[in-house]
Amino acid sequence: MSGYYPPSGPPPQQFGHPQQPPPPQGHWGGPPQNSMGGYGAQFQPPPHPPPGHSQPWPPQGLPPQGLPPQGLPPQGLPPQGMAPASFAPPGQPGFQQGMPQQGFHQGPPQMPPQQAYPPASMPSPGYGNDVAQMNANPDVDALMKAMSGIRRDHTTVIRILSKADPRYPALLRQTYAQRNGGANLEAKIESTFRSHYGDALLQLVRGPLLADVHNINRAIKGLGTKEDMLNDVLIGRSNADMQAIKATYQTVFKKTMESDVGGDLSLKTKTMFQLIMRASRTDESYPYNPVENTRDVDALYHAMRGPSIATNQEQVFTVLTQRSDNQIRAIAHEYQQKYHKSLEDAIRSGFSGHMEDALSLALGRATDRAKTDAFGMEDTMKGMGTKDNLLVNKTVRVHWDRQHMDQVKKAYQHFFKKDLISRVKGETSGDYRDCLVACLT
Numbered sequence: 001m002s003g004y005y006p007p008s009g010p011p012p013q014q015f016g017h018p019q020q021p022p023p024p025q026g027h028w029g030g031p032p033q034n035s036m037g038g039y040g041a042q043f044q045p046p047p048h049p050p051p052g053h054s055q056p057w058p059p060q061g062l063p064p065q066g067l068p069p070q071g072l073p074p075q076g077l078p079p080q081g082m083a084p085a086s087f088a089p090p091g092q093p094g095f096q097q098g099m100p101q102q103g104f105h106q107g108p109p110q111m112p113p114q115q116a117y118p119p120a121s122m123p124s125p126g127y128g129n130d131v132a133q134m135n136a137n138p139d140v141d142a143l144m145k146a147m148s149g150i151r152r153d154h155t156t157v158i159r160i161l162s163k164a165d166p167r168y169p170a171l172l173r174q175t176y177a178q179r180n181g182g183a184n185l186e187a188k189i190e191s192t193f194r195s196h197y198g199d200a201l202l203q204l205v206r207g208p209l210l211a212d213v214h215n216i217n218r219a220i221k222g223l224g225t226k227e228d229m230l231n232d233v234l235i236g237r238s239n240a241d242m243q244a245i246k247a248t249y250q251t252v253f254k255k256t257m258e259s260d261v262g263g264d265l266s267l268k269t270k271t272m273f274q275l276i277m278r279a280s281r282t283d284e285s286y287p288y289n290p291v292e293n294t295r296d297v298d299a300l301y302h303a304m305r306g307p308s309i310a311t312n313q314e315q316v317f318t319v320l321t322q323r324s325d326n327q328i329r330a331i332a333h334e335y336q337q338k339y340h341k342s343l344e345d346a347i348r349s350g351f352s353g354h355m356e357d358a359l360s361l362a363l364g365r366a367t368d369r370a371k372t373d374a375f376g377m378e379d380t381m382k383g384m385g386t387k388d389n390l391l392v393n394k395t396v397r398v399h400w401d402r403q404h405m406d407q408v409k410k411a412y413q414h415f416f417k418k419d420l421i422s423r424v425k426g427e428t429s430g431d432y433r434d435c436l437v438a439c440l441t
Contacts, residue, residue, distance in 0.1 A: 120283050123240040126166030126208040126400060136168075136175040143176070143185075147192050154431045157193075161204040162438040166400040169207030186210075196388040197432035203396045204439075213249045215393055216257060220264040227354045228390050230261070232376070232397075234276055235358055236325070236365035242279035269354050272317040282324040293327065297334045300343065304350040313355070316347075320362045328366035370407035371415065373398060377408070378416060381427045392436070395424070399439035409440070 122128065139160045146153035146160075160172075176185040189201050203211040212233050219229040237245070249257040258277050262270055296319050303312035320328065335343040347359045364372035373394065380391040398405045412420040421440050425433055 121238050121240055121285065123244050124166070124208070124238065126169075127241045127244040130167055131174070132165050132167040132171045134168075134171070136171050137179070139172060140175050140179055143172075144180075147188065152192070154434070157201065158431070158435050158438050161201055162399070162435065164399055164402050166208050169205055169210075173205065195432065196392060196428075197430070197435055199389065200392045200396060200432065200435045200439075203392060204435075208397065208400050209244055209248055210252075211393070211396060212245050213252055216245070216249065216261065217253060218389075220260055225264045225354075226389075227357065228387070229393065230273075231354075231358050231361050232390065232393060234261075234273065235361045236369075237276075237279075239279040239281055239283065242277065246277065246279070268313050268317075269358075271314065272321065272355065272358065275318065276321050281322055282327060284324045284326055286324065288326065288330060290330075293330050293334060296323065296327070296331050297338060300331070300335060300346070301339055304346050309350045313351075316350070317355070317359060320359050325366040328363065332363060332367050368411075370404065370411040373404075373408045374412035374415060374420070377412065377420065378423070381423060386427045391424075391427070395436050395439050405440065 142156050143160055146156040161169075173185045176188075177183060185205055186202065189205050190198065192198075193201050203215075206214065215229055215233050219226040219233070233245075234242075246257045249255075249260075253260070258274065261273055261277065265273055299315055300319055303309065303315040309316075319331065323331065332343045335341075335346070344360060344363055347363065348356060351359060361372065364375075377391070377394055377398075380387040380394060398408055409420045412418075412423075416423075421437055424436050424440065428436055
């Protein structure tokens with residue numbers, strides 16, 4: 001596939017100044033979105049991949065928000081993974097001099113009282129209280145007509161529900177209730193359409209947040225845990241989105257998500273998901289710190305050496321679930337450079353089962369989300385039978401972000417040498433196929 005090249009070398013380093021982290025995720029088949037944070041000229045990919053780079057290290061993109069100009073070390077950096085409120089100068093609550101942070105880091109130096117922290121990330125579209133500002137009455141009228149009678153107009157239903165604005169489903173449900181004496185559009189969709197087609201329509205009308213909440217509940221209902229679904233919804237989420245998911249789960253099911261999910265897991269896997277659901281990751285806006293990055297790299301290496309992995313699992317999943325995507329990209333790159341082995345291979349050789357899949361997904365979503373989602377889509381369709389529930393979830397989730405969806409399709413073409421939409425068409429049929437194709441178009 002044209003347009004994608006691995007970077008020409010490691011991140012730049014200036015003498016006497018902290019090394020910049022690897023850039024964020026790449027752009028599959030397109031130019032960079034904007035200049036590099038205002039500190040340099042816009043990046044142009046090399047005309048040919050450099051020798052010895054058959055596989056990309058963290059792909060090209062933009063530096064993390066909040067990164068200081070090159071040559072100015074970050075000031076007042078809090079320990080990785082620690083919320084701003086817990087950080088204070090010596091002698092004040094929240095600081096213990098000489099005590100390790102997150103199991104690996106020594107206490108930070110005194111921070112000037114006037115130092116301000118970067119703002120925390122906002123919820124993703126569809127996870128906050130923002131509702132689409134438009135007139136949904138025409139769509140509600142068309143939906144009511146399309147779903148009435150014996151012969152339903154599936155083309156109209158798919159066209160309306162597959163709209164890509166993640167804020168629109170809330171407005172559509174609200175308008176439908178207002179026009180129909182408080183009637184529930186979710187219930188109408190659920191009672192009218194069946195099988196995987198009905199599941200896809202239901203997830204679309206719920207929108208990203210409600211769909212996540214119901215998929216988590218579905219993953220832990222009945223005998224056994226649907227681990228793939230649980231991983232797909234919870235791994236790699238921002239703190240703001242995780243908080244929204246937890247609050248909405250409790251509103252819908254009258255129980256906490258932590259208690260429900262924790263009750264379905266055991267041992268170290270339970271501990272790992274409790275950490276994930278805590279919503280305590282380092283924010284993406286925190287500046288990069290090469291010293292702490294190296295400490296995490298060394299801690300991961302020693303934790304996954306030989307038999308020590310059995311007792312040091314928590315050190316590994318603490319790093320991979322509590323660091324920001326920017327930090328994980330930098331950690332993965334330095335791990336490869338320092339120990340001549342990819343962090344992914346180290347995880348695969350040191351873990352197995354659910355924990356291996358969860359940690360690999362956390363790493364993949366941080367280093368190259370488009371590639372990871374492309375491989376995830378293929379995993380639902382390869383072999384005997386299709387994992388339809390997971391295919392629906394992945395397709396609907398990807399379609400809420402059209403730019404990301406475009407990157408996923410290009411990554412899929414790059415790695416599998418085939419078109420994603422054609423692949424989905426070959427695994428599905430009828431209205432179910434038309435619905436998924438509409439989401440990917």
